[in-house]
Amino acid sequence: MLSSSEIATIHAAVRTAGDQFLLDFRRLPVPQTMAELQARLADIEARCMAALQAPLTAAFPTTPWLAADDFGLSAEAATLPAQYWLCDAMDGAIQYVQQLPGWTINLVLMHQAEPVFAAIYDPLAQELFWAQAGAGAFVNKTPLRPSTKREPGVMVAVFEHTHGLDEDVALRQRVSQGLATLLGTYGVVRNYGPHGLQLAYIGAGRLDVFLQVGRDLENWLPGLLIGREAGADVLTATGQPWQWAADSLLVTALDLSATFPLIQLPA
The missing domain is CATH 3.40.190.80 (D-Maltodextrin-Binding Protein; domain 2)
Incomplete structure (x- = not known):
């Protein structure tokens, strides 16, 4: 299990990565061509990964990184490292560039083909959803509970x-x-x-x-x-x-x- 200080480091990195995009949100024009869209998406990914990797590589120097695009739908557990970070630089990046809500920074720590720590940060709502395997799930500091609806x-x-x-x-x-x-x-x-x-x-x-x-x-x-x-x-x-x-x-x-x-x- 991760220590409280390691968890705090992850939380801080994810929040920093997400909050940097608040400054530009709805201030940059919506891309009008494929070239413009691809340039914006590449910039988002580069900025996000830089903000995450600097502090987390220092805290977890032996844990490699896999970008979501490199991971691939056909990835087999046996071909992957025993432990690694998997990052979707911005889930919902299309919403972001279209000036819509619904974009997050997603990060998961994998160990022996199982997710053991995950963070999903919504900068607009200032909500950090996170979980550690065997230790529950939270939004910020509040425990999560699913719906009890039956209708x-x-x-x-x-x-x-x-x-x-x-x-x-x-x-x-x-x-x-x-x-x-x-x-x-x-x-x-x-x-x-x-x-x-x-x-x-x-x-x-x-x-x-x-x-x-x-x-x-x-x-x-x-x-x-x-x-x-x-x-x-x-x-x-x-x-x-x-x-x-x-x-x-x-x-x-x-x-x-x-x-x-x-x-x-x-x-």
């Missing part, structure tokens, strides 16, 4: 989809089936944007169901640990316990999947 009509479900839907007809059909199931089961269905924050919101009881069909491991891991440590159920879309090779993710308030119909999708 589908008052539940809020959210969905995400991975890239490649234009090229994979079978995946597009599975995503459509999952969305149709949500729409037919829950009172409100939305897509909020950043993966990690939506998963943290499940842990906080602000959302009730998260579904993504299609593998998106690097985007799941920080929020997955926070949701699990808060007491949420972390499953696949067909109701099986989630594991590394899973190509879908269903996170719900505790026992919700046992109370209501599961998302049934063909293999």
Whole structure:
């Protein structure tokens, strides 16, 4: 387990990385070309990684870094270091450059193919969601607890989809089936944007169901640990316990999947 001083160092680094972007938020023009967009995204990633790596490399000198883009959807646990940082420089960067809320700094410490510490920081709300394996989940200093709703009509479900839907007809059909199931089961269905924050919101009881069909491991891991440590159920879309090779993710308030119909999708 990390010490209290190590946790404080991580918290400070994540907050510093996120708060620097408040100065430019809604002050820079929205990109109008692909070249402008790519330049802005590259700048965001560089600034974020610099702010995180300087203090955390000093505090954890033997722990390497993997960027989310380098991690890859096909990464196998056996091919990765025993321990490493995985960073999504800004989850929801498109929202940021479009001058919309819903962007966070996500960081997870992996050990033996399991997330052991995660932080998701929302600078606009000044909310830091974090968890340590076996020690619970928190927003700032407040413990997280999932929703206790049991009426589908008052539940809020959210969905995400991975890239490649234009090229994979079978995946597009599975995503459509999952969305149709949500729409037919829950009172409100939305897509909020950043993966990690939506998963943290499940842990906080602000959302009730998260579904993504299609593998998106690097985007799941920080929020997955926070949701699990808060007491949420972390499953696949067909109701099986989630594991590394899973190509879908269903996170719900505790026992919700046992109370209501599961998302049934063909293999």
